[in-house]
Amino acid sequence: MSDQTTFEREGGAGLPEHPLPSAPEVTAVTVEQNAAAQAVAEGAMAVETTSVASVTVELGTSHFREANAAVRAALEQANTVVLTEVFAQRYLGCAMKAGKRLEIHGTPGNDLACYMDGGSVEVFGSAQDQTANTMNAGSVVVHGRSGDATGYAMRGGELLIRDDAGWRAAINMKQYGDRRPMVVIGGDAGDFLGEYMAGGVVVLMGRPGSHLASGMHGGVVYLQRAHVPSNLPQGLVACDLDAEDAKVLGGLLARYDRCFAGEVRPDGTVAAAAPLEAFVALRPASSRPYAALYAS
Amino acid sequence: MLDCRIPRYKVLRDADECIHCNLCVRECANEVHYLSKKTGALKADSMKCVNCQRCTVLCPARALAIGNWPQVDCGSAAWNLPTMADIATQSQTGGVLLASMGNPKPYHIYWEHLLLNASQVTNPSIDPLREPMETRVLLGSRPAHLRVNERARTLAEPLPPQLKLDVPILFAAMSFGSVSLNTQKALALAARELGTYFNCGEGGLHRDLEPFGEHAIVQVASGRFGVDPYYLNAGAAIEIKIGQGAKPGIGGHLPGEKINAEVSRTRMIPEGTDAISPAPHHDIYSIEDLRQLVFSLKEATGYRKPVAVKVAAVHNVAAIASGMARAGADIIVIDGFRGGTGAAPKRIRDNVGIPIELALAAVDERLRQEGIRSTVSLVASGTIRNSADVVRAVALGADAVSIGSAALVAMGCHQCGDCSSGRCNWGIATQRPDLTARLNPDQAAERVVNLVRGWNREIQEMMGGMGINAIDSLRGNRLMLRGVGLNEKELEILGVKYAGE
Numbered sequence: 061m062s063d064q065t066t067f068e069r070e071g072g073a074g075l076p077e078h079p080l081p082s083a084p085e086v087t088a089v090t091v092e093q094n095a096a097a098q099a100v101a102e103g104a105m106a107v108e109t110t111s112v113a114s115v116t117v118e119l120g121t122s123h124f125r126e127a128n129a130a131v132r133a134a135l136e137q138a139n140t141v142v143l144t145e146v147f148a149q150r151y152l153g154c155a156m157k158a159g160k161r162l163e164i165h166g167t168p169g170n171d172l173a174c175y176m177d178g179g180s181v182e183v184f185g186s187a188q189d190q191t192a193n194t195m196n197a198g199s200v201v202v203h204g205r206s207g208d209a210t211g212y213a214m215r216g217g218e219l220l221i222r223d224d225a226g227w228r229a230a231i232n233m234k235q236y237g238d239r240r241p242m243v244v245i246g247g248d249a250g251d252f253l254g255e256y257m258a259g260g261v262v263v264l265m266g267r268p269g270s271h272l273a274s275g276m277h278g279g280v281v282y283l284q285r286a287h288v289p290s291n292l293p294q295g296l297v298a299c300d301l302d303a304e305d306a307k308v309l310g311g312l313l314a315r316y317d318r319c320f321a322g323e324v325r326p327d328g329t330v331a332a333a334a335p336l337e338a339f340v341a342l343r344p345a346s347s348r349p350y351a352a353l354y355a356s
Numbered sequence: 357m358l359d360c361r362i363p364r365y366k367v368l369r370d371a372d373e374c375i376h377c378n379l380c381v382r383e384c385a386n387e388v389h390y391l392s393k394k395t396g397a398l399k400a401d402s403m404k405c406v407n408c409q410r411c412t413v414l415c416p417a418r419a420l421a422i423g424n425w426p427q428v429d430c431g432s433a434a435w436n437l438p439t440m441a442d443i444a445t446q447s448q449t450g451g452v453l454l455a456s457m458g459n460p461k462p463y464h465i466y467w468e469h470l471l472l473n474a475s476q477v478t479n480p481s482i483d484p485l486r487e488p489m490e491t492r493v494l495l496g497s498r499p500a501h502l503r504v505n506e507r508a509r510t511l512a513e514p515l516p517p518q519l520k521l522d523v524p525i526l527f528a529a530m531s532f533g534s535v536s537l538n539t540q541k542a543l544a545l546a547a548r549e550l551g552t553y554f555n556c557g558e559g560g561l562h563r564d565l566e567p568f569g570e571h572a573i574v575q576v577a578s579g580r581f582g583v584d585p586y587y588l589n590a591g592a593a594i595e596i597k598i599g600q601g602a603k604p605g606i607g608g609h610l611p612g613e614k615i616n617a618e619v620s621r622t623r624m625i626p627e628g629t630d631a632i633s634p635a636p637h638h639d640i641y642s643i644e645d646l647r648q649l650v651f652s653l654k655e656a657t658g659y660r661k662p663v664a665v666k667v668a669a670v671h672n673v674a675a676i677a678s679g680m681a682r683a684g685a686d687i688i689v690i691d692g693f694r695g696g697t698g699a700a701p702k703r704i705r706d707n708v709g710i711p712i713e714l715a716l717a718a719v720d721e722r723l724r725q726e727g728i729r730s731t732v733s734l735v736a737s738g739t740i741r742n743s744a745d746v747v748r749a750v751a752l753g754a755d756a757v758s759i760g761s762a763a764l765v766a767m768g769c770h771q772c773g774d775c776s777s778g779r780c781n782w783g784i785a786t787q788r789p790d791l792t793a794r795l796n797p798d799q800a801a802e803r804v805v806n807l808v809r810g811w812n813r814e815i816q817e818m819m820g821g822m823g824i825n826a827i828d829s830l831r832g833n834r835l836m837l838r839g840v841g842l843n844e845k846e847l848e849i850l851g852v853k854y855a856g857e
Contacts, residue, residue, distance in 0.1 A: 128655055150648065151655045155585040171639075171652045177585050190639045193652070196584040209638050213580035215624060228638050232579065236624040256632050258625060278629055347629035348612045354701075355451025356776060 114140035124150040135160050153181045173200045192219045201319050214241035222320040222331050223247040228255060233279060235259025244316050246331055254281050263312050265334045273342060277349045281342040282309050284334055295349050298340045305341050360444040363425045365407045367400035373419035380411040380420060385779040385791055406774040410781035455702035456775035458602060458694040458739060458761060466713035467745045471855055473836045474821040482825050484816035490826035491812055493756050495519040495733040496662040497686040517662045519593055521756055522551030523812045524746060524827055528737050528760030529575050531557025533610045533619045534698030536792040539784050542767060542800035544568035549805045558597055560622035561590055578607055579633035581623040585656055594653050595664040601695030601738040604668030604709045607633040614778055614787050643679035650684040662686035669693060669715030674722035681723060681732045690715050692738025696761040698785055699776035712738040717850045720753025720832055743814035753832040766807040767800040
C-alpha cells in the first residue's frame with residue numbers, strides 16, 4: 061500500500077486499513093492531452109515511474125471527481141504533481157499526506173486542500189472559497205487571493221495568501237498540542253475574520269472588515285496598529301508584541317517574503333511583508349467568553 | 357438578592373424505615389442528603405434535588421421517595437409555578453435559561469393517536485416464533501437502475517456503500533463531553549452485539565472506541581471537533597450534523613469545565629476552553645453548499661462511506677429533505693422537537709421545531725411525490741419510546757429509527773433533565789471521575805442490548821400480526837395505521853385514515 065491509501069494518526073492505535081479505490085477509468089478523459097499523465101493514470105508506468113520527480117496533469121474542464129481521481133493516481137507515481145489548465149475543480153489536495161506536493165496553475169475550486177494532512181499545495185493564481193477547510197497539517201501557498209471561509213476550522217499547518225481573503229477567513233480555527241495553524245493574509249480581509257477562533261495564529265497585513273474576531277476565545281491575530289478598529293468587540297485586547305510574539309510573527313513575515321516578495325499584484329502594487337514594528341497582537345481576554353451567558 | 361425560587365421536589369424520608377446507612381449521602385452529587393453538623397441527624401435539602409431518583413432506587417430500606425413540593429400556585433393557568441420559577445431565575449441572573457433532555461411540554465404525542473392493524477380472517481397473521489421474520493435494514497442510497505452482467509452473473513456497477521442493520525434501530529449521536537466515555541463505550545458494545553451502529557456525535561472518536569469503528573458513525577458538525585482524515589475513515593459512515601431536534605437553528609457550547617484531558621484530546625482543543633459549535637456551518641449556506649460538503653467527505657473517504665445528513669424537524673422540512681437528497685446525502689436523519697440534548701436554551705427546546713411524526717410523514721410523502729424516495733434512506737428520531745413507536749415510524753416512512761433517550765434510560769437515566777450541570781448521579785451526562793465510575797460499560801451495554809432485543813421481538817410480533825414478514829414491507833405502509841383523536845388536517849399530513857374507515 062502506498063502512503064495515499066491509509067490514514068494513520070501519529071501514535072494512533074492500528075485500524076483496519078482503508079484503501080482508496082483505484083483511479084476510475086474515466087481519468088483518461090481528464091488527461092487525454094497529456095500522454096505521460098494518461099499513462100500514469102492507467103498505471104502503465106506504475107513500476108518505472110515511482111522515482112519520477114514530477115508528473116504533469118492537465119485538468120481542463122473535467123469534473124471534480126475525474127480530476128481528483130487523476131490527481132490521486134498521479135500522486136501514486138510522483139511526489140510532486142503539476143496541475144495545468146485548472147478550471148475550478150473542487151477538493152484538490154483533499155486529505156493529501158506529508159511528502160506529496162501539488163503545483164496548481166489556473167484556478168482551483170472550493171475546498172482546496174480540505175482535510176489536508178501534511179501535504180504541500182502551491183497555487184500560481186487565486187483560490188476560491190474554503191481553501192484549507194479543516195486542514196490538519198501541511199502548507200498552502202496562494203500567489204493571489206482566496207475566497208470566503210478561507211482556513212475554516214484549520215487545526216494545523218500554514219496558509220499563506222499573497223493578496224486579500226474573503227469573508228469569514230480563519231474562523232473556528234483551533235489548536236491542540238503541537239498543532240497550531242498559521243494563516244498569513246497579505247492584503248485585506250473581509251468581515252468576521254477570526255470569528256469563534258479558538259487557537260492558532262492569523263497575520264493580517266491589510267485592513268480587517270467589520271466584526272473582527274467576534275467570539276474569539278483562543279489564539280492570536282496580528283494586525284497593524286493603524287488597522288485596529290476603534291470598535292473592537294468586547295472581550296478582545298490589543299497589546300504590544302512580547303518576545304514570543306516577535307519570534308512567531310517575525311518568522312511568518314519572513315516566510316511571506318520568501319514566498320511572495322517582489323511579485324506584482326493585479327492592482328500594480330508589489331507584495332512585501334509589513335515591518336514587524338507596525339504590528340500589535342489581538343487576543344481574547346478569556347477562553348470562556350460565554351461562561352456567564354446561561355442560567356439554570 | 358433574595359432568592360425567590362422554591363424547591364420543585366420534596367425529599368420524603370420514612371424515618372421508621374431508614375436504617376441510617378448514609379448511602380444516600382454518598383450517592384448524591386447534588387448534596388441533597390447530608391448529616392447535620394450539630395446533631396449528626398440525616399437531613400435533606402430539597403432545594404438541591406433534581407429528582408434523578410438515584411437515592412430512591414439505591415436506598416436499601418426503601419425509605420426514600422421524591423414528591424412534589426406541596427406549594428400550590430396562585431390558581432392561574434398562565435402563572436403556574438414553573439413559569440414563576442423561570443422568571444425568578446432570570447430576574448436574579450440575567451441569563452439565558454438552560455435546560456436538558458427533550459421538550460417536556462404537553463404537545464400532542466401523535467404516536468399515541470396512531471393505532472396498528474392486525475390480520476383477521478381474510479389473510480393469515482404470522483407467528484414469528486415459528487416463521488422467519490426479517491428485521492434487517494440496509495441504509496444508503498440506491499441506484500435508480502441496477503445494471504447486471506447476466507453472463508457473469510455479477511453487477512456491472514458497484515452498489516453505493518450501505519450500512520447493514522440487523523435491527524431497525526440505531527443509537528443517536530451523543531458526543532464525548534456531553535456524555536461520559538463509559539456511556540459511549542456501552543453504546544459501542546451494544547451496537548456491536550446487536551449488529552447496529554452507535555454515533556460518536558460531534559466531539560471526536562475517543563481512541564478507546566476506535567476498535568468499534570465498524571459499528572461507529574462519525575459526525576461532522578460546525579465546530580469540526582476531532583475531524584481529520586483518520587477520523588473520517590475510522591467509522592462505517594459519516595453524519596453531517598446540521599441541526600438537532602432539541603435546538604434547531606442554534607449551535608452548542610460545551611462549557612470549559614467539561615473539557616478535561618480526555619475530552620480535550622478527543623476534540624483536539626485545549627483543556628478548559630469552551631468548545632463552541634457555531635449555529636451554521638459557514639461553508640453551507642445553501643443546498644448546493646451542502647452538496648459540496650457531502651462530496652468533500654466522499655472524496656476524503658474514497659466514496660466508501662455513506663454520508664448521512666441530520667436536520668431538526670422544522671416547518672419546511674419536506675422541501676429541505678428533498679434538497680438534501682439532491683445534494684447527495686445517502687441517509688437523511690430527521691430529529692423531531694422532542695429529541696433530547698445535553699444542554700439547550702430552554703426557550704428553544706420548548707418552542708422550536710415540529711413533531712417527528714408529522715415531519716416524517718411529510719418528508720416521506722414529498723420524496724415519493726418527487727420520485728426520489730428510493731434514492732435515500734430515511735431515519736427518524738426524537739422520542740422513540742418503545743417498539744410500537746418504531747413500528748409506527750416505519751409505517752410512516754422511516755427505514756430505521758435512532759434512539760438516544762430510551763438507551764440512556766436503559767442505562768439508568770431517569771430524565772431529570774439536569775444534564776447540563778455535569779452532576780449526573782448515574783454517571784451518564786458527567787465527566788466527574790467519581791460519577792462516571794458508577795456506570796459499568798459492560799453492564800450498561802447488557803441493559804441496552806436487552807432493551808433492543810425485547811423491542812425487536814415485539815416488532816416481529818406486531819409485524820406478524822399484520823401478516824407482514826419483512827420490515828421492508830412495512831416501510832411507508834400507512835394502511836397499517838389508523839388515527840384516533842385527530843382532525844382532518846392531521847390525518848392528511850400523516851397520510852392515514854381514521855379508525856373505522
